[in-house]
Amino acid sequence: MLLLVSLQAPHSEDTIPMSSDTDKKAMNGRQQAIVELIRTSGSVTIEQLEQHFDVTPQTLRRDLNFLAETNQILRFHGGATSMSNNRNTPYTERKIQNLEGKQRIAEAVAARIPDHCSLFINIGTTNETVAAALMQHQGLQIITNSLHVATVMSQKEDFRVIVASGEVRARDGGIIGEATIDFVRQFRLDFGIVGISGIDDDGMLLDYDYREVRVAQAILDQSRCVYLVADHSKFGRNAMVQLAPISAVDALFTDEAPPPALAAALKAEAIELHIA
Template identity: 60%
Template sequence: MASRAIDRSFNPRQAAIVQRIEEGGHATIDDLVAAFDVTPQTIRRDLTLLADAGLIARFHGGASPVNSTENLSYQDRQILNHGAKEGIAQLVAQQIPDHASLFINIGTTTETIAQALLQHRGLQVITNNLHVAAILSPKEDFRVIVASGEVRARDGGIVGEATLDFIRQFKLDYGIIGISGIEEDGALLDYDYREVRVAQTIMEQSRQVLLAADHSKFGRRAMVRLGHITQADVFVTDVPPPLAIVEQLTAAEVRLLIAGDA
C-alpha cells in the first residue's frame, strides 16, 4: 500500500508511525513503544494527533489505517469506537417496538445493539451471530432462533448456503445490519462474500432495514459489495455523514439518525 502524503508539521516519528500502520494493517501502542523507544504517553499523543488529522483510525490500545482493505481481529473490533457503537445501539433500540420480530446479522456493532435490546419485551429474533444469541437468549420473554450453517471460529458468525436457505423461510419486521465500509458513492462493502450473501438475504426478508455504522466506516475499503445505502429504510450513525451520502439518503427518503443529536 502506498503511504499517503504527510504534512510537514508532523515529525519523522509520526510519519513513520503512519507508514508502519499502513504497511502492517494495524499497530498496538505496545508495538509502537517498542519500535520507536518512546513512552506510551508519547505514542498516545502521536496517535491522537494523527487521528485528528484523518491519517489513521484510533481504537483502544492502537490504531489502524483509515481505509484499511483488511479486517481487524474480532477482539480489536470489539473495542474500536465502542462509545460510538453504544450511542448508535441505544438509538437503534429506540426504533424497535416491543413484541417485534427481527433479524440481527454479524458484527460487533450489532452485538452492542443486542445488549441495548435487553430492555425490550417479547422480541422474536433470528440471528446468524452466536454472540448475539448468547446475549439475548437468557431473556425469558424473548424467542431467539439461531440460523443453521457453518460457524466461523474467529467471530462466531454463521454463514453458508444452509444459512441462506434458513433465512429465506422467514419474513420479519426488521433487519438490523452492520457493515464494514461505506464508500462516498453509497456502496456498502464487506470482507467476506459469504457474510455479504447472508446480509443481502436478511435485507430481502425484512419489512424494514436498519443499517448501523459508526464514522470509521465512511470511506473504508473492503472487497465485496453488499449493496447500496439507499436500500436501507433507516441509517443510524454517530456523526453527520459526508455530504454526498447525505444527498443520496435524502433523495431516496432514507431516514438518517445521528446518535447524540437532540
C-alpha cells in the first residue's frame, strides 16, 4: 500500500505571504504608532519621531523603510508622509484637517497685516481661516479668486471685496482660468496671501491643478509682499505641478518646524519663517 504523506507546514502567521492585511499584522507596536501618527498629522520628520519615540534615528529609518516597502506610507528624505498625500484631499476633509494649526497660522498672519492695506487671497482652507482672522481689521481692500473667502470678508462694511472673474470650480468655490489670470494682472497690491498643496524638500512649491497654479503665479507677480500659509502636512507632500521656488515668497507661516532640508532652503534664500 502506498502511503501519501502531506509535507505542508502547519498554519502560522509566519508562513502566510504578506498582503495588505498581513502587512499590518507584521508591524510592531512602534511601527503601528508611526503609521497612526503620520495618518493624523499628514507627515513627520525623523527629528519629530526621535522626540516621540525613545529609539535611535537608525531604527526609525529602518521602520520607515519597512513601512514604505509594505505600502503603509510614502517615504521622503528625512521623513515620511501619508499615502493620501499624493492626491488632493476632498475639500470637506481639508476644511477640518488640522484646524487648530490653521487657526494659529491665521492669527500670526493677521498680526502682520496692517489696516487699510490691499491684498490678494487665493484658494485654500488655510486662506479661508486667514480671511476670518482678518475680520477685526479696518478698511482692507481684498481681491480673491475664492468664493468662500469673498463670502466671509464681504460681511464687513468697511472692507472692499472684489471677486475675480473666471470659471467657478464646484468642489471648493475656487475661480480659475485665463480670464482669472487676466483679471489679477490688472492690479498691484500690498500683500499676496497664498496657500499651497505641497512643499518639496528643496523648497519648490507644488500643486495639483495647472489652472489654479497659473492664477497663483499671477498673484505672486502682482504682490509687493507674499506670505505663504501652509500647515506642516504640506511638507514633503507630492503634487505634480510646479508653482514657484520658495524664493518667490517673502515669508512662510506654518504651525511646526519644517524638515531640515526645507529649513536650510528657507535660510539660504533669507525667507522669514514664522512658526505659530
